[in-house]
Amino acid sequence: MSRNAKLKRGVGITALVMIALTFWLGLYVTPPAEVMGNLVRMLYIHPPMAWIAYLAYGITTAASLLYLWKRTRRREWDLIAAASAEAGVFFTGLTILTGSIWGRPAWGVWWTWDALLTSTAVLFLLYLGYLALRQVPMSETKRGVRSAIAALVAFIDVPIVHESVYWWKTLHQTPSVLNPSLNVEVHGSMAWTLLLGFVAFTMAYVWMVWTRYETSKRQAELADLEVERAIRERLSVEEVSL
Amino acid sequence: MVRTAIAMAKKDLRLEWRARVLINQVLPFVFVVIILFAFGFDAKVEILGQVTPGLFWVTSFFGLELAIARSVGIEGENQAQVGLVMMGVNPRGMFLGKVFAVVVEMLALEAVLSVGIAVLFNTPLHEVPLLALSALIADIGVTTVGIVLAGVTEGLSGSLLPLLLFPVVSPVLLSATKVWQYGLSGSLAKAVPWSELLVGFSLIYLVLGILVYGVVLEG
Numbered sequence: 224m225s226r227n228a229k230l231k232r233g234v235g236i237t238a239l240v241m242i243a244l245t246f247w248l249g250l251y252v253t254p255p256a257e258v259m260g261n262l263v264r265m266l267y268i269h270p271p272m273a274w275i276a277y278l279a280y281g282i283t284t285a286a287s288l289l290y291l292w293k294r295t296r297r298r299e300w301d302l303i304a305a306a307s308a309e310a311g312v313f314f315t316g317l318t319i320l321t322g323s324i325w326g327r328p329a330w331g332v333w334w335t336w337d338a339l340l341t342s343t344a345v346l347f348l349l350y351l352g353y354l355a356l357r358q359v360p361m362s363e364t365k366r367g368v369r370s371a372i373a374a375l376v377a378f379i380d381v382p383i384v385h386e387s388v389y390w391w392k393t394l395h396q397t398p399s400v401l402n403p404s405l406n407v408e409v410h411g412s413m414a415w416t417l418l419l420g421f422v423a424f425t426m427a428y429v430w431m432v433w434t435r436y437e438t439s440k441r442q443a444e445l446a447d448l449e450v451e452r453a454i455r456e457r458l459s460v461e462e463v464s465l
Numbered sequence: 466m467v468r469t470a471i472a473m474a475k476k477d478l479r480l481e482w483r484a485r486v487l488i489n490q491v492l493p494f495v496f497v498v499i500i501l502f503a504f505g506f507d508a509k510v511e512i513l514g515q516v517t518p519g520l521f522w523v524t525s526f527f528g529l530e531l532a533i534a535r536s537v538g539i540e541g542e543n544q545a546q547v548g549l550v551m552m553g554v555n556p557r558g559m560f561l562g563k564v565f566a567v568v569v570e571m572l573a574l575e576a577v578l579s580v581g582i583a584v585l586f587n588t589p590l591h592e593v594p595l596l597a598l599s600a601l602i603a604d605i606g607v608t609t610v611g612i613v614l615a616g617v618t619e620g621l622s623g624s625l626l627p628l629l630l631f632p633v634v635s636p637v638l639l640s641a642t643k644v645w646q647y648g649l650s651g652s653l654a655k656a657v658p659w660s661e662l663l664v665g666f667s668l669i670y671l672v673l674g675i676l677v678y679g680v681v682l683e684g
Contacts (some may be wrong), residue, residue: 265642291680309466345632352629359621369617372677383636
């Protein structure tokens with residue numbers, strides 16, 4: 224096994240262990256909250272998942288910009304952008320799902336047309352559109368450029384999602400951690416568990432993107448080899464006929 | 466850039482004037498949508514009156530999407546766009562010209578649509594200058610990002626454009642709906658923050674479109 228593969232496996236195992244530890248601390252060790260009671264336990268996974276969604280779309284945008292700029296245009300940036308967007312869609316879906324599970328006992332409904340929820344659903348749809356665009360058969364450069372532009376346009380929604388709780392004074396509470404004053408409103412064992420959740424899911428994101436990127440790169444290299452083989456076969460047939 | 470924009474806008478408007486796709490196809494289509502909405506709300510005028518701003522902007526969005534797809538589609542015919550790029554025509558001028566032509570077409574369509582809605586849904590039109598100005602700004606916002614995304618999805622599946630476009634322009638449509646809601650009810654003060662949001666988003670999309678349209682043509 225190469226050093227790279229060992230490192231990737233290490234990241235994956237560490238992420239798995241840390242996520243398991245987050246669940247154990249969140250469910251059995253930390254106390255219930257004064258107001259929210261046991262509902263607070265969702266706090267240890269819901270904000271970290273939302274954070275990963277923001278991070279993933281940020282990385283997709285940065286990689287797309289690097290792909291669009293001709294001096295730095297490389298297949299790798301396009302593949303990283305795609306891999307990160309896939310992880311982002313996965314974590315946005317989980318954010319909506321965990322938020323919905325929390326919302327049922329807290330607000331009495333699985334879903335409400337709150338600004339934050341709606342803008343998050345819009346974000347989810349935007350990147351689903353981005354992934355749908357990538358699935359359409361076209362040349363590699365054309366797909367890279369077109370999807371990079373779509374990623375840039377889609378990223379405009381990310382700050383709207385985050386700021387929606389301030390702009391529209393919604394049902395959803397303001398962020399407990401990622402707030403403008405960076406005043407963390409969680410303390411003690413709850414704060415440490417939340418921090419662990421953030422690190423654990425970030426590690427999981429890194430592992431997911433890394434694995435997806437390598438798979439896509441191998442697929443692209445395989446496609447290149449097939450084209451080269453087809454050209455060689457064609458040339459040899461023409462030589463024989465001459 | 467300005468000369469290219471004027472030439473492009475003139476060309477697109479002349480094409481529209483000759484083909485009359487807007488009048489013959491898009492306008493009847495938006496009225497079909499309006500009637501479908503009336504069916505959906507059981508033709509109750511009091512409910513239709515309350516939801517008029519939303520219905521107007523959803524219907525306008527459908528019209529805009531068709532106008533944008535056509536505006537970009539005509540450049541694909543006979544590889545006209547390839548010719549323009551090969552001749553080194555200023556992409557920003559092309560972009561602004563296309564945006565101008567679509568916005569003019571949509572303003573004409575929305576003027577007819579708003580009168581239709583006022584009559585069919587029994588909704589009197591108050592604060593017409595505010596409604597018209599917000600329609601202009603919203604059309605600019607939707608068209609700028611729409612032209613970019615239509616370029617991105619050109620030649621691909623037809624369902625991709627609405628899938629990408631609607632989520633992106635939803636802040637513009639939401640703001641425009643709110644401005645119309647307060648405009649129709651005569652509450653001008655309440656319309657101010659939504660108007661600011663509308664201008665902000667439309668401006669962001671306009672700048673983004675000007676910056677990336679050259680790359681869209683390359684793709």
